[in-house]
Amino acid sequence: MTFYGADTDQLRDFGTRMRMGMLALQNRQMEITQAVMSVTWEGPDAEDFRNRVITEIHPKIDQSRDDLARRAD
Numbered sequence: 001m002t003f004y005g006a007d008t009d010q011l012r013d014f015g016t017r018m019r020m021g022m023l024a025l026q027n028r029q030m031e032i033t034q035a036v037m038s039v040t041w042e043g044p045d046a047e048d049f050r051n052r053v054i055t056e057i058h059p060k061i062d063q064s065r066d067d068l069a070r071r072a073d
Helices: 008-038 044-072
Strands: none
Touching (some): 008 044
């Protein structure tokens, strides 16, 4: 008899790993934010850098995190 399909236990394990990756990525994002905001640096370059982290880097991390969550489900 030929088996077609996926191993349910392996799929559940894969989902768990994806969720763990999602949480790890979320933690790194918080660490990045804390590090960027805690640096004693003033002036237009500092504000530009902080703004770029929030407007450019965070959305990419959010997208990756959402992708991991979707794959986990």
